[in-house]
Amino acid sequence: MENLKLELKAKIIENLNLEDVEVGDIANDDALFGDGLGLDSIDALELIVMLDKDYGIKLSDPKQGKSIFESIDSLAAYITENKAK
């Protein structure tokens, strides 16, 4: 699980072009949206595509997104439970 969390941080930084942000700057329980990392709705779409492409998880109910993308902890837990690839 810890490796997955590190992997997710690296992918988020790369896919979302987060300049001046290092893996070590993101705490596992930091909010990804809003006051935390400051991601927005376009980033949410990027993350949904990343879940599908890299982990084989299709997010069928958009309402789930809010809790899944809350933090690295919640995202890693969801991937671990639903990973198909």
Add this chain to the structure above:
Amino acid sequence: MMKDCYINGIGCVSAQETTVDNDIENYQFLTERITHAHRPNYREFIKPTMIRRMSTGVKMGVVAASLALKEANLETPDAIISGTGLGCSIDSDKFLKKIVDNNEEFLTPTAFIQSTHNTVGAQVALGLGCNAYNVTYVHNALSFESAMIDAQLLLNEGESNVLFGGVDELGAYTTSLFDLIGHIKKEEVIENGILDSKTKGAIFSEGSQFFVLGDERSDSSYAKLVDVAVHNVLPKNEIEEKLVQFLSTNNLTIGDIDAVVLGTNGDVEFDGVYADLQESVFENTQQIYYKHLSGEYNTASAFGFWTACKILKTQSVPTNLKLNTVKSSSIRNVLLYNQYRSENHSFTLLSSC
């Protein structure tokens, strides 16, 4: 009769350090076949939250537009008009590659949103919170001139200040295609500059130049934009005739032109178009070139326009721009002539103000 239009602010991002060094005399001619723009400190101009999704072209455009607005002491223009030959080719390359690599699946929104040609104009407007008229012209080497014509027409319709400019960026894949079809010089180093080059193709680069066109002269004014004419197709034997006609429309003759700014780019196949004029009608006119400093891109003529504005304001021609030894005692009328690969010819007339 067109209303007087004044260039009240200029901004330039190019292969030279144009954002930090104002003196053209210090610029060195480009020696590489492909030269990327000198990157200004983008963070001084763009919010960190916006910058991460912007490609080079968007960033260059936003910076050039900011510089022009600042000089003109203008917060919000009445219109934003952009010209670009290839638009945001870096993100277009990226998006198209993803379509192929991922078998048309897993397409993400960022590259798509940023790949459209009007992204630069849109991001300039977003940064300013400007909801005014916003149009982008895409017409190869006439893209910048098309934007300029629209800006002039808008002023004549009653607008007071229009921001217009050109932008083009080097996308790796798109550039490789131009290389493949021989539009870029093959030699790795162009040691003595493009004038000495005897080979086909041009040296490629990228950049953005924006200008504020106003209906009133101000302390910051550089020049008066008198007229612009474009010809998509113009046979070689008709260029001189069209040029004389263009000047005549503006009650001028060749003898009234104090300096001519030519788009000479070192391509042995097409520079003859300029050479013919240099040796005939412009034999006794001060001749200037600029693509040895800017490189070639679809809106490189905007760099020429930028240099002409500076020449008219300072009333001096930097030595590294001179093509001949003719010298004018004062510079009142400047004519710009550009074409790319014998197509998309443009005549632009500026005068001192």
